[in-house]
Amino acid sequence: MTKRSSGLFSGRTRNLARHHKPLDQRINTFIKEFEVGDKVAIVPKGNVANSPHPRYKGRIGTVIAKRGKAYTVEITIMGAVRKLTVPVMHLEKAKL
Numbered sequence: 001m002t003k004r005s006s007g008l009f010s011g012r013t014r015n016l017a018r019h020h021k022p023l024d025q026r027i028n029t030f031i032k033e034f035e036v037g038d039k040v041a042i043v044p045k046g047n048v049a050n051s052p053h054p055r056y057k058g059r060i061g062t063v064i065a066k067r068g069k070a071y072t073v074e075i076t077i078m079g080a081v082r083k084l085t086v087p088v089m090h091l092e093k094a095k096l
Helices: none
Strands: 039-042 060-067 070-077 080-087 091-093
């Protein structure tokens, strides 16, 4: 009996189904710009290669720095402050 993989997207095949993915990646998803201090929502898109962990889906954080084509986002989870580097395609302006 072999041990089953427990990778990043293990057990999430339903979330990765075609109807959950965007139809195509438009150029607007790659050229978004944010300023330091902006509130952003983490929304993992269809690209699995550089997607943030699913536990951060829908979290709202503050942009604290730009790092290449990605942004460093600071979020608070149960009193703990976490800093994530998230590619721009997985970020959206927060609707507060």
